[in-house]
Amino acid sequence: MHPLDLKLVRDIGRMKGQMISTAVVMACGLAMMIMARSLILSLETTRDAYYTQYRFGDVFCSLKRAPNALRPRLAEIAGVAAVETRVRGKLTLDLPGLREPADGMIHSIPDDRPAQLNRLFIRRGRLPEVGSHGEVVIGEAFADAHGFEPGDEIDATLYGARERLKIVGTALSPEYVFEARPGETLPDNRRFGVFWMNERELAGAFKLDGAFNDVIVDVAPGAETSSVMAEVDRVLAPYGGLVAYGRRDHASAIRLDDELRVLRGLSVAFPAVFLSIAAFMSSAVLTRLVRLQREQIAQLKALGYSSRQVGWHYMKFALVIVAAATLVGGFAGMWLGTNVVSVYHRFFRFPSLTFHPDWGMFAVAFATSAGAAFLGVIGAVRQAVKLPPAEAMRPEPPAEFKPSLLERIGLAQLASPAFRMALRNLERRPWQAAFTSLGLALATGIPIVPGAMRDGIDYLLSYEWDLARRQTVTLSLIEPGSASALSDMRNLPGVISAEPFRAVPARLRFGHRSRRLGVTGLPRDAMLVRLLDANAHAIELPPDGLLMSAKLAEILGAKPGDTIRLEVQEGRRPVREAILAGTITDYSGVSAYMEIDALRRLMREGGTVSGAQLTVDTNRWAEFLAKVKEAPRIANVGIKEAVRASFRKSTGDMIGMITTIYFTFAIIVSFGVVYNSARIALSERSRDLATLRVIGFTHREVAAVLIGELALLTLAALPLGLLIGSGLAKMIIATASSESVRLPLVLTAKSYAWAVIVVLLSSSLSFALVSRRIHHLDLLGVLKAKE
């Protein structure tokens, strides 16, 4: 081994505490980066392969009824590679062990040929046999939620007729990667399931013999999806076709893309913070090293080593840190990723979701952190190699000091010499002090982020389900009904109050942007579903015009006063216009609302209702559910508490897990930064401290001198850290905001307190560790050595 490399190895051995703490902080950043990037890669790779292999369609359209003979015409459309037509409809379920009714979507599969598009992956069992009766395949998430297995039977109501369905298999479909009611942002796998049945039998059940009501189109490579959609619309229009939509409007695909977008944001924002802290730290450690080795550098140069060789030698220290960090961070990231990927399985159903480590990211991670470390070190190295050897070999002139500002303004007369030492040391190297303080401030700020995320979830839950929604249950009708339907619901046992709603499926279009969703009509004085502004104050529905989620307005690029086109996807599919009257603040999914009569006027209809929000007497809850289960017109029952629980279990758990990872990393980083600062201070002060020990200061008194300075820096860093943490939380929560879930920024005293506690505990631990090293100060050596 080259002597310089031996020196490298031994120097590293001597300063391993600082090297390790720096590498660990860097590793945290890299672990998070590699975890997130690998998850993205895993999800994308798996998704793409799944979509391709199981032929997920590009264009989708529902219609009232068209004869199977229309199919060749669809296939002839220019740019269409394949067409699948099928029967698709809702069913309601009477599930054992579930007091309330559940519902589902049932789809046909061709009897006599393999499906062309949206093919099924059979996890267990088999497809229904040709000519069989009542055989179905069910979605895996639904099966898992109930423990259904092939051979089990379920009672269901299809198109008003009760049938006993026999489960013959469980399956996955690319159109239900996110297995939830279309348009709902949260999965509720106990109360919603997807089903597949042989086409002939299903068409019979839905009175669609020889006909279809749903189309899936595969667009040929290179063809324009939009022109295919327009043509599909044109062909299907006479058959009650709703507007065709692409993957960008497909509920399951949106949800998956949404998740990927969040991951992409997180894979940059958080690691960037960690890596910049690590860059600070490695710069501080190595600058200090170079300064201490000033004479050695001079000797090396005197021996004939070039500045380049010497510079490269010191760069290797940075490389070692970075290499260790990449290795540790990489494996930690992969380990975390492997674990997180299994949690994704709860949300997203793939035939297999395997973890793909993003190896390319290792190289990027290595390069990024090496670049950052190099930038940090290069200044110190350049300064060191620039000195002529003779000059560098002379000891550095004694450090210059002056009375500190506090003393000059006459405030520190009472201060002890130790305190003055601390103050003057800080003032002498203000930049170094500022950098250390900044590092400590970042260490304070980081733990605020997971705290804010946790509080955001809590706020979201109580905002959405206590403040905004006050109903016990939401009943939706299979078909829009009249005023009598409302009074039927109102007369269910135990109902205390009932408010109707009218939900109209529509495409909202503003300019070239559009979104498919339901416009909900509510009574003007609605008390059970309240629309809130940013301050959680109720907004009254305007007599005319539209209110929508601020996020939806952002997606559409619309602002209050703009005219929104409503392309209704129900009945005769009228196209209407409505003024955007204002926006509301909500945090989960996006919605649009109108005053119920205004919506009915728009639809040119009377007292139509789509369902009702109810509050129900809990004492009569069982009775209520039993009645609801018998009511044939009710499509589904949304129980508020069940939805809240489902959110807690799914999204809440997910964010909770991420929060835990972040918080763990935050503690590690916080400790690393504080410990590193303490070690650097110790190495800079060791001579002074040893002198104090020699002249009779006790160990405790010497430790107080060292810790006094660090404590000052830490105290200065705390307020700044809280500020930085708030900014970080804002940035990262904004990054993690998606159409499905937007966490509100909630900064509580609790988060701040936690951050302060984390930093103070890290400080105490670091101080304890460093003050133990004061025992090992070289009292004899330090007296012999020159300054």
Added chain:
Amino acid sequence: METATPALSAPPLAEGSDRDPLFRVRDVTKIYTTGEVEVRALDGIDLDLFGSELIVLLGASGSGKSTLLNVLGGLDQPTSGTISYRGADLTTANEDELTQYRRDSVGFIFQFYNLIPSLTGRENVALITDISRDPMTPEEALSLVDLSGRMDHFPSQMSGGEQQRVAIARAIAKRPEVLLCDEPTGALDVKTGITVLEAIEKVNLELGTLTVVITHNAIIADMADRVIHLSDGQIIDIKRNRTRRPVRTLAW
């Protein structure tokens, strides 16, 4: 300083006199083991040191003089043998006891001054006066070394001699019974060295502090009551000066 005080010619104390020695060093050995090499830094030292003596330790580098100074000052423990200070055994003292011993009884002066650069002369002295039982004021200590005029300067604003005199003031401000000086003039030119030695001499005479000075410089030995010569960790000679030469008459 200019006038020789009567004490200068006072009869030196004889060994074995009825006064108890301040230090009683018996068969002290110090072995440093570095890897496989064993270095006997001290090899069976027997020595008594008395109050208000001025001792000069002479010897080549590696002869053991710094090691002797360190074990006397409680900075290091001998491998074997005993050192008692006023009857108390330093070799069995724990770290806290040694710290207390240094704090109360010992003043150190080093070749490279070892001042705290961030504190002024006065404050460097105050470091000690703050923690001592019966200190003089920093001003008194500094005037004793003729540095009253520059006590609010920082080390970086002082010459080497001035810095060393601050170090002396810092060492003596607690009125120690022992002053241990390791090459106090090693980093100074002759003229500055003389002023520093004069300060040490003055402290020894006025405060009656047992003073041990390490030096390579044989001429300095003339200022001592006794000159102890070390070689290879052993005392090879103890010479008693008939009279102490005032420092201001020394030249080298």
